């Protein structure tokens with residue numbers, strides 16, 4: 001069985017913990033504690049302080065290990081720890097909170113220094129009537145055209161599945177043909193996700 005490590009990251013309250021919870025085959029491991037900052041408490045009462053962990057078997061041969069990062073920048077030392085050996089990552093953005101797009105831009109810049117693994121952007125909370133359109137989010141984050149920006153509802157398994165499949169496809173396309181060792185390349189064939 002081939003293990004593929006994927007990181008799920010994004011700014012505070014983007015939906016990372018829900019994303020992993022929606023798709024994991026096992027009860028996800030989470031490390032949520034009470035939010036102490038008054039402004040952040042206006043959004044929710046618990047936050048991830050170390051990691052989320054989930055697992056999903058996508059075929060008889062491939063299992064994805066999903067590592068969710070904390071969103072608060074004071075725990076950003078964990079981003080590097082959790083990204084070690086990842087083959088790709090998802091950057092989650094709260095589509096309803098343009099004030100947090102700057103935070104996301106900082107995170108994108110920081111991740112570019114941590115890993116050169118391919119990534120996709122998941123514009124989350126698209127079920128909310130106040131969600132901004134994908135094209136606007138792409139522009140605001142100044143993302144180049146080759147980076148997929150996908151609509152996402154982290155609470156819905158099908159939507160999470162679509163983001164992960166797109167990431168795997170993006171990873172697949174990013175590997176130069178001559179660098180591929182057939183037995184270790186993640187494959188989309190025979191997926192049971």
Ligand SMILES: Nc1nc2c(ncn2[C@@H]2O[C@H](COP(=O)(O)OP(=O)(O)OP(=O)(O)O)[C@@H](O)[C@H]2O)c(=O)[nH]1
Pocket residue numbers: 010011012013014015016017018019043044046047048049069070071072124125126127128152153154155156
């Ligand atoms: N409407 C809507 N709400 C969502 C969705 N995903 C997450 N939420 C809500 O957004 C809030 C944050 O979700 P979390 O999964 O805790 O976000 P997180 O990115 O893990 O947060 P931190 O670990 O604190 O950075 C919660 O109140 C969720 O219920 C979604 O797809 N749609």
Ligand SMILES: [Mg+2]
Pocket residue numbers: 016017018047048052069070071
């Ligand atoms: Mg979380």
